[in-house]
Amino acid sequence: MTTLTDVGPARGELTAQAGYGVTQRRVLLSEWTKLRSLRSTLFSLLAAIVFVVALGILISWAQASHWDQESPIDRLTFDPTNTSLSGVFLAQLAIGVLGVLMFSGEYGTGMIRATITAVPHRLPVLWAKSIVFGVVTLVLMTVSSFVAFVGGQAMLSSKHIDTTLGHPGVLTAVFGGGLYLTVVALLGVALGALVRSTAGGIATLFGVLLILPLIVNFLPSSWSNNIDPYLPSSAGQDIFTVVRDSSSLGPWTGFLLFCGYAAVLLAAAAVVLRRRDA
Amino acid sequence: MIEVQGLTKRYGEKVAVSELSFTVRPGIVTGFLGPNGSGKSTTMRMIVGLDQPSEGSVLINGQRYRDFRAPLCEVGALLEARSVHTGRSAYNHLLALAQTHGIPRRRVGDVIELVGLGGVARKRAGGFSLGMGQRLGIAAALLGDPGTLILDEPVNGLDPEGIRWIRTLLQDLAAQGRTVLVSSHLMSEMALTAEHLVVIGQGRLIADMSVADFVAGASENVVHVRSPRAPELRDLLLAADVTIRADGADVLEVSGLPSSRIGEIAAAAGIALSELTPRQASLEEAFMALTHDAVEYHGGSASALPHQPGDGSAPAAGGARLETHGAGARS
Ligand SMILES: Nc1ncnc2c1ncn2[C@@H]1O[C@H](COP(=O)(O)OP(=O)(O)OP(=O)(O)O)[C@@H](O)[C@H]1O
Ligand SMILES: [Mg+2]
Numbered sequence: 001m002t003t004l005t006d007v008g009p010a011r012g013e014l015t016a017q018a019g020y021g022v023t024q025r026r027v028l029l030s031e032w033t034k035l036r037s038l039r040s041t042l043f044s045l046l047a048a049i050v051f052v053v054a055l056g057i058l059i060s061w062a063q064a065s066h067w068d069q070e071s072p073i074d075r076l077t078f079d080p081t082n083t084s085l086s087g088v089f090l091a092q093l094a095i096g097v098l099g100v101l102m103f104s105g106e107y108g109t110g111m112i113r114a115t116i117t118a119v120p121h122r123l124p125v126l127w128a129k130s131i132v133f134g135v136v137t138l139v140l141m142t143v144s145s146f147v148a149f150v151g152g153q154a155m156l157s158s159k160h161i162d163t164t165l166g167h168p169g170v171l172t173a174v175f176g177g178g179l180y181l182t183v184v185a186l187l188g189v190a191l192g193a194l195v196r197s198t199a200g201g202i203a204t205l206f207g208v209l210l211i212l213p214l215i216v217n218f219l220p221s222s223w224s225n226n227i228d229p230y231l232p233s234s235a236g237q238d239i240f241t242v243v244r245d246s247s248s249l250g251p252w253t254g255f256l257l258f259c260g261y262a263a264v265l266l267a268a269a270a271v272v273l274r275r276r277d278a
Numbered sequence: 279m280i281e282v283q284g285l286t287k288r289y290g291e292k293v294a295v296s297e298l299s300f301t302v303r304p305g306i307v308t309g310f311l312g313p314n315g316s317g318k319s320t321t322m323r324m325i326v327g328l329d330q331p332s333e334g335s336v337l338i339n340g341q342r343y344r345d346f347r348a349p350l351c352e353v354g355a356l357l358e359a360r361s362v363h364t365g366r367s368a369y370n371h372l373l374a375l376a377q378t379h380g381i382p383r384r385r386v387g388d389v390i391e392l393v394g395l396g397g398v399a400r401k402r403a404g405g406f407s408l409g410m411g412q413r414l415g416i417a418a419a420l421l422g423d424p425g426t427l428i429l430d431e432p433v434n435g436l437d438p439e440g441i442r443w444i445r446t447l448l449q450d451l452a453a454q455g456r457t458v459l460v461s462s463h464l465m466s467e468m469a470l471t472a473e474h475l476v477v478i479g480q481g482r483l484i485a486d487m488s489v490a491d492f493v494a495g496a497s498e499n500v501v502h503v504r505s506p507r508a509p510e511l512r513d514l515l516l517a518a519d520v521t522i523r524a525d526g527a528d529v530l531e532v533s534g535l536p537s538s539r540i541g542e543i544a545a546a547a548g549i550a551l552s553e554l555t556p557r558q559a560s561l562e563e564a565f566m567a568l569t570h571d572a573v574e575y576h577g578g579s580a581s582a583l584p585h586q587p588g589d590g591s592a593p594a595a596g597g598a599r600l601e602t603h604g605a606g607a608r609s
Contacts, residue, residue, distance in 0.1 A: 020379045021347035030377035037370035113328055113361040114418060118378045120327045120344040277329040
């Protein structure tokens with residue numbers, strides 16, 4: 001069908017002339033191309049945005065319309081900021097799954113072999129996936145959180161139970177929605193690289209974030225009160241909570257601990273990625 | 279140039295590749311042959327650093343794969359299993375690979391045209407036929423214009439036109455001075471494509487020889503003998519440089535003796551022959567005999583064939599300069 005005479009310069013020249021070679025920056029660009037060229041990514045991100053914004057506004061509206069029936073204790077602990085950010089709990093599913101798929105999708109389809117033959121040092125791929133997906137999540141989810149906050153407060157203002165960004169802790173909490181989801185994204189990426197299978201990665205991630213707190217709640221309360229604040233979910237969610245109970249670690253301490261869990265998992269993922277056969 | 283040195287790969291108990299050493303020279307197509315499960319794909323994955331060898335090493339132009347600054351520009355690999363995300367278009371797949379090296383988009387378009395995927399480049403790779411998938415894999419291998427190409431069963435799933443295209447492509451690539459290693463289980467295909475052969479069985483090297491030698495060895499006559507007293511006749515015929523395969527209770531496949539001589543020996547012993555037919559072994563038969571030998575030696579199975587100790591090679595390839603490791607180990 002063809003000969004190779006028109007394929008380009010003779011072998012070796014291409015490399016030498018153009019300075020081709022793997023760099024972290026180039027792997028970042030490559031991962032960005034991969035992320036935006038899958039329809040499933042775009043759908044999941046869209047879903048996450050809709051969850052944060054729509055659910056936040058919807059739940060705020062529901063709270064406002066039932067305010068008169070609320071008990072005094074519920075009114076005292078009502079957190080208008082956290083209420084308008086309720087969608088974060090659902091969005092973490094979309095973001096977490098997408099994070100896991102960053103690697104498990106490549107293992108499942110065999111793409112990982114192409115990726116690793118192109119980047120035999122492997123770790124630049126882990127960092128690039130983390131950075132690209134982390135930044136995309138941070139930007140989209142921070143914007144979504146602010147939209148949800150503004151929309152949610154508008155709903156709550158009908159009963160004058162809304163708050164403003166000027167109140168102590170509120171600005172942190174609204175940024176916290178995006179920050180929490182970003183770390184969930186990184187947990188997903190790390191688990192995908194560690195577990196390699198989509199089902200296994202998702203099960204592990206949501207086992208830890210959703211099921212573990214339920215199990216801890218079944219323990220005797222003297223235990224659960226001591227354990228619960230240190231669970232990844234509780235620690236991570238401190239940052240978008242303004243009205244918190246006394247056992248909470250506080251926004252930044254909790255969030256740092258949550259980041260610590262992600263860092264440990266990423267480090268484990270790095271070791272496994274380097275050591276195991278692809 | 280690819281230098282495989284003492285390569286061993288164990289998966290738990292299973293030894294997939296065992297102390298394998300060979301060299302693949304530039305400028306020619308080298309065929310990498312072996313029956314199913316003999317370790318071809320495993321060896322190729324180790325060459326590009328996907329699997330870590332248990333022992334031994336591979337050097338490509340004197341360097342380890344991992345140490346290349348621009349691996350895609352040094353080695354292009356088409357692996358056995360598909361290595362493409364099914365949800366991504368062919369163009370974006372190749373673009374993402376190119377971007378890891380800073381290879382320009384223009385080159386992506388060029389390789390797509392080269393493999394004849396121009397019309398479907400924007401379609402999801404998941405919808406590709408087996409043949410289109412192979413072409414996409416070859417496009418990826420050629421992306422960096424590498425001096426070394428490693429292709430694991432590239433003709434798998436291709437139509438006759440596609441097979442001929444691959445054959446010409448590989449030969450053109452080699453003629454440009456590149457190193458080309460291509461695996462297959464089809465000896466007949468390799469005889470047309472390759473100039474040199476590396477044959478493995480059960481993870482061990484069986485033969486490292488030119489195709490010309492292999493073909494010369496294979497075309498040596500084999501005599502098909504049928505006799506009610508075949509076992510007796512076999513004992514009489516056995517001598518140095520004679521190889522005999524039993525093929526059923528009363529059939530012998532004799533190589534190393536002309537049919538006239540077999541007739542004389544049988545007559546002298548008073549053994550009746552019901553058939554005595556000289557025939558040419560096909561390349562495929564020669565290949566099977568060669569690899570069966572390794573299976574026999576390593577497997578030690580009950581169906582072991584009558585085999586003259588020290589005759590040094592597989593039946594049909596007896597005349598060729600074979601390095602039979604099995605024989606080496608025995609003597
Ligand atoms: N990841 C793995 N884990 C365990 N065993 C493996 C693995 N990969 C390969 N093997 C085993 O190693 C042996 C060699 O396999 P390999 O795929 O390299 O053979 P092959 O020569 O490519 O065969 P084929 O012609 O069928 O493609 C086989 O017995 C296989 O079962
Ligand atoms: Mg194979």
